[in-house]
Amino acid sequence: MAVILAFALNASTSVLLGLLVAGLLGPADFGRFALATAGSIVLNTLLFEWLRLSATRFYSGRTREEAPWIRYGLDRAYLALALVLFAAAMICAGLGIEAGAGSRGAMLAGTALAGLGSGIFDYHLALARARFEGRLYLGLTMLKSLASVALMAGAAWFLREPAWVLAAAGVSQLLAVLLLKTPLRDPRRPVPPERLRETWRLFTAYGLPLIAATAIYQLLPFLNRWALSGWADFAEAGYFALAGDIAGRSLGTLGIALDLLLFQLAVRAEERHGRAEAEAQVARNAAVLAAVLLPCAVGFWVVLPAVEALVVPEAYRGPFAAYAALLIPGFLVLALTSFALSPVFQIRRRTGPVVAAALVGLGLDGLGLALLPPLLGAHGVALAQTVALAGAFLWLALRVLRGPERLRLPWREIGAAAAASLAMGLVLLPFRGLAPSLTLAVCLPLGVLLYGALVWRFDVAGLRGMARAEVRALRRVPRAS
Template identity: 65%
Template sequence: MAVIAAFVLNAGLNFILGLVIAKLLGPADFGRFALATAGAIVLNTVLFEWLRLSATRFYSARVRANEPWIRHGLDRAYAALGLVLLAAALLCAGFGVEAGPESRGALLAGTALAALGIGVFDYHAALARARFDGGLYFSLVAVKNAVAFTLMAATAWYLPQPAYVLVAFAISQCATVLLLRGPLRDADAPVHRVRLHETWRLFMVYGLPLIAANAAYQAMPFFNRATIAAQAGFAEAGYFALAADVTLRSLSTLGTALDLLLFQLAVRAEEHHGVAEAERQVARNVATVVALLLPCAVGFWAVLPALQALVVPEAYRGPFATYAMLLIPGLFCLAMMNFALNPVFQIRRRTMPVIAAAVLGLAVNGAGLLVLPAYLGPTGIAVAQTAGLAAAFVALALRALTGPDRLRLPWREIASAGVACLVMGLALAPLRTLPPVTALALGVPLGAALYSALVWCFDIAGLRSVVEDRFRKRHPAPAESSTA
C-alpha cells in the first residue's frame, strides 16, 4: 500500500507542478519545455528503459542476497550510459554558451540532463519496488517531489527559460538518489566478470524489444508536438501538450500505481509456482486494471468542463478541453496496453508482439499527420494520435487473446465493469452543463459513490473480496470461549 500511496502522491504533485510551470512560462515557452520533455522521455527510453525493465523483472529480495551480479550488471550499465549522456549534454551546453539560454544548444543540453535525471531516479525507484520495500519507495517519491517542486517552481519564477527548468528537474532527480544512497545500496560482494557479460545479454534479450515499443509510443507525442509547433507555432504546441499531459496523468496515475504492485505479484507467482500461475495472476490483474481505469476515463470526461474552468490557467482554456476530449480514447488505449496487455508478454519473455503493435500504431499516427491536419487543422494531430494508439491496442489485444496460447480473461468481470461505468457516465452527464464549482463538487463524490456501490454489490473484479480479506486479516474475529 505504501507503493500505491507514494505513486498517487507523486502523480498529484506532478499534476500541480505541471500547471504551475505552464502558468509561469506561458504557452509558447511551455510548448518548448513540453517538446524538450517529450524528447527527454524518448532519450531516456532508448538508453535506460531496458535496464529499468530488467530491474523489475530480474531483481528481487532473493536475488539481492543470492545473485549480486544482477545488481552489479545494472549499476555498471547505467554508469556507462549515464557518462555518455552527460558528455553529450556538456557538449551541447558548450555550443549554446554564447547564444544564451534560449538557444537550441541550451535546450538540447537541458533535454539530455533531464533524460539522465529520469533514468537515475526511475532505476533506483524500480530497485525499491522489486524488493517490495514500500517505505524506501515512499521516501524516494516524497523527497523527489519536495526537491523538484521547490527547484523547478523557483527556477520558472526567477529564470523563466525552458532550459533552466529542465536543469532544475535533472538536479532534483539526482539529488534525491544521493540523499537516500545508504538504504539503496546492496551489501558488498565480489564482481564476477563472466557473470556480468551473461547478465547484460539477458537484459538485452529481454529489454530491448520492450524499449523499441516504448520508444515508438514516446516518439508519437514528440513528433505530434513538433508537427503542431511547425504548423501552428509553439503556443499551439503548448495547448496540446498541457491537455495531453493532464489527460495522460488522469488516466494512467492509478494504472501505474497498480502496475507497480500487480506485475511484481505476477513475477513472485512465477518464482514460487511457475509460469501457469503467473499467467493466471496476469489475467486477474487485467480485470482489476479495467475495473479501476475505465471509471477514471469516464470520470475525467464528466468533469472536464469544470476542470478546465477551475484549474487550467486562463491562457490555455478552450483549446485544452478540445484537445483533451480527442485524446481521451487513445490515452486510455495506451494505459490498457501498458498495464494490462504488456505484462502478458513480459511474463512470457516474448516481447516481439509489443514491438509490432507499437510500429503499427506509429505508422497509423504518421499517416494521420500527413492527411488529417489539412482537413481538421491542429486538432487533426490529436485525432491522428488517438487513431495510432487505438490501432496498436487492437493489434496487441488480438495477439494476446487469440490463438492456442491466448490469455483466458474473466470476461464477466470486465463486462460488469463496463456496464457499471456506463451507468456512472449516464448519471454524471447532466452535471457537465452545471456551473463549474457545482459540477465538480457534485460530480466527483457522486461518481465515486455510485461506482463503488456497484462494485461492492456485484463484487466486480473481486475487489469487494479483496477488501473483506484484508479487513479480516487486520481484525480477526475473537475466538469463542469454550465451556468446561
Template identity: 65%
Template sequence: MAVIAAFILNAGLNFVLGLLIAWLLGPEAFGIFALAAAGAVVLNTLLFEWLRLSATRFYSGRVRLEEPWIRHGLDRAYAGVALALFAAAIVGALCALTIDPGSGGLAALATGAGLAALGTGLFDYHAALARARFDGGLYFRLVAVKNALAVILMAGTAWALPQPIWVLIAAGAAQGLAVIAMRGPLSDPAAPVLRVRLTETWRLFLAYGLPLIAANAIYGLMPFVNRAVLAGQSGFAEAGYFALAADITSRALGTIGTALDLLLFQLAVRAEEHEGRAAAETQIGRNAALVFALMLPCAAGFWAVLPALQALAVPEAYRGPFALYAGLLIPGLFCLALLNFALNPVFQIRRKTAPVIAAALAGLAANGLGLVILPGLVGPPGVAMAQTLGLSVATLALALRALTGPERVAMPWRDLAAATLGCAAMTLALWPFRGLDPAAALAICLPLGVLVYGVFAWSLDIAGLRRLLAARIGRNPSVRADRA
C-alpha cells in the same frame, strides 16, 4: 500500501507542478519546454528503459541476497550509459556556448533534455529497485524527497529564470539529488563482482529489454512528432495548449494504472518464482481485469469533470483549447494505459517481448496517416485525433496477439463486461451535471460517480474488488489480497 500512497502523492504533486510551470512560463515558452521534455522522454526510454524493465523483471528481495551479480550488472550498465550521456551533454553545452549561443538555441535545449533524461533515468531505475524489493517505505521516502526537490527547484527556476532549458535542468537535478540523498538505503550488501556473470546478465537484460525499449520509444516518439508538427503548422503557443492537455490527461489516466502496476507485475514475478509460469499467467489475467475495471471509470470520470477542471484549475491562457484537446486525447491515453499495464505484462512475464514492437509500429503508422489527413480536414485538433487513432490501433493489434491463438491469456470476460456496464451507468448518471457551475459540478460528480460505479463493483464483485476490500478490512481473512 505505502507504494500506492507514494504514487498518488507523486501524481498529485506532478499535476499541480505541471499547471504551475505552465502558468509561470506562458503558452509559448511552455510549448518549447514540453517539446524538449518529450524529447527527454524518448532519450530516457532509448538509453535507460531496458535497465528499469530488467530491474522489475529480474531483481527481487531474494535476488538481492542470493544473486548479487544481477544488481552489479544493472549498476555497471547504468553507469556506462549515464557517463556517455553526460559526456554528450557537455559537448552540447559547449556547442551552445560557441556555435549556437543563447539559452533558447537548439543545442542548449538538447543539453537540457539530455540532463533531464539522465536524472529521470537515475530516479526511475532506483525506484524500480525499491519496488522490486517490496520495500514500500523506502519507495515512499524516495518519492517524497524527489517531489519536495522538484517543487523547490523547478518552480523556483521557472519563476527566477523562465527559460525552458533551466527548468529542464532543474527537473533532472531534482531526481538525481533524490537518489543521492537516499543512496544508503538503496544500496545492496557488499559482494564480490563476478566478471563472467556480468556478461551473462547484460545479454539477458538486452534480449529482454530491447523490444520493450523499441516499443516504448515509439510511444514516446508519437507525442514528440505530434507536438513538433503542431508547432510547425500552428506555432509554439498551439503546441503549448496541446502539451498541457496531453500532460494533465495522461497523468490523470495513468495514476491508477501505474499505481496498480507498481505492485501487480511484481506479484506476477513472485508467483512465477514460487509457483511457476502457469500461476504467473493466471495472475497476469487477474491483473489485467483489475486494471481495466479501475481505468475505465477513471477515463469516463475525467471526461465528466473536464469542463469543471478547466474552469477551476487550468491557467486562463490555456482555457478552451485545453478541454478540446483533452477530450480528444482521453480515448487514446486510456488505450495507452491498457497497453502498458494490462497487455505488455503478458509478454514481459513470458520473456517474449518482440510482439510489442509490431503493435507499436502499427500504431505509429496509423498516427502518421492521421497526421497526413486529419489536420487538413479539421485543423489543429486533427493532431490529437491522429494520436488517439495511433494508440487505439496499437492497443487493438497487441490485444489480438495476446488474447487469440494457442497461447492466449485466459481473461475474466465477465468482469470486463460488468465493468463496462457499470461505467456506462456512471457516465449516464453524470452527464446532466457537466454543465453546472464548476464547483457544483465537481462536488456532485465526484461522489456520485464513485457511488454509482461502486454499487456495480460491489454487487457484481467486478475483478474481485469486493473480495479484495473484504480481505483488507478483515471481514474475510481467508481471501488473499495478493490474489485479487
C-alpha cells in the same frame, strides 16, 4: 498502501507542476519546454528503459541474496550510460554558454539532464518496487516531489527559461536518490566476470524490444507536437501539450501505480508456482486495471469543463478541453496496452509482438497526420494520436487472445467494470453543465460512491475481496503497548 500514497502524491505533483510551469512560461515557451520534455522522455527510454525493465523482471528480494550479479550488472550499466549522457549535457551546455539560456545548445543540455535524472530516479524506484519496500518507494517519491516543486517552479518563476526548468527537473530527481542512497544499497559481494556478461546478454535480449516499443509510443506526442508547431505555431503545440500532459498523467500515472504492484505479483507467482500461474495472475491483473482505469477515464471526461475553468491557466482555456476530450480515449487504451497486454509477453520473455504493435501505431499516426489535419484542422493531430494508440491496442489484443497460447481473460469482470463505468457516466452527465465548482463538488463524491457501490455489490474484478483482505491484514498488525 505506501505505493498507493506514492501514486497519489506523484500524480498530484505532476499535475500541479504542469499547471505551474505552463502558467509561468506562457504558451509559446511552454510549447518549447513540452517538446524538449518529450525528447527527454524518449532519450531516457532509449538509454535506460531496458535496464529498468530488467530490474522489475529479474531483480527481487530473493535474487538480492542468491544472485548478486543481477544488481551488480544493473549498477554498472547505469553508471556507464549516465556518464555518457552527463558528458553530452556538458558539451551542449558549453556550446550554449555564449548564445544564452534560450539557445539550442542550452535546450539540448537541459533535455539531457532531465533524461539523466529521470533515468536514475526511475531505476531506484524499480529496485524498491521489486523488493516490495513500500516505505522506501514512498520516501523516494516524497523527496522527488518536494524537490521538483521547489526547483522547477523556482526556475520557471525566477529565470523564465525552459532550459533551466528542464535542468531543475533532472537535478530534483537525482537529489532524491542521493538522499536515500544508503537504504537503496545491496551488500557488496564478489561477482564472477562471466556472470556479469551473461547478465548483460539477458538484459539485452529481454529489454531492447520493450524499449523499442516504448520509444515508439513516446515518439508519437513528440512527432505530433513538432507537427503542430510547424502546421500552426509553438503556442498551438503548447495547448496540445498541456492537454496531453494532464490527461496522459491522470491515466498513465494511475496505470503505473497499479503496475508497480500487479506485475511484481505475476513475477512472484512465476518464481513460486511457474509460468502458468504467472499468466493467470496477469489475466486477473487485467481485470483490476480495467476496473480502475475505465471509471477514471469516464469521470475525467465528465468533469473536464470544470477542471479547465478552475485549474487550467486562462491562456490555455478552450483549446485545453477540446484537445483533452480527443486524447482521453487514446491514453486509456495506451495504459491498457502497456499494463494489461504487454505483461503477457514480458512473462513469456517474447517481447517482439509488443514492438510490432507499436509500429502499427506509428504507421497509423503518420497516416492520420497526412489525412486528418487538412480536414479537421489542429484537432486532427489529436485524433490521429488516439486512432494510432487504439490501432496498436487492437493489434496486440488479437495476438494475446488468439492461438494455442491465448490468454483467458475474465470477461465477466471486465464487462462488469465497463457497465458500471457507463452507468456512473450516465448518472453524472446531467451535472456537467453546472457551475465548475459545483460540478466537482457533486460529481467527485457521487461518482466514487456510485461506482464503489456497484463494485462492492457485484465484486467487480474481485476488488471487494481484496479490500476485505487488506482490512484483515491491518487488524492483524500488533499495536504498540
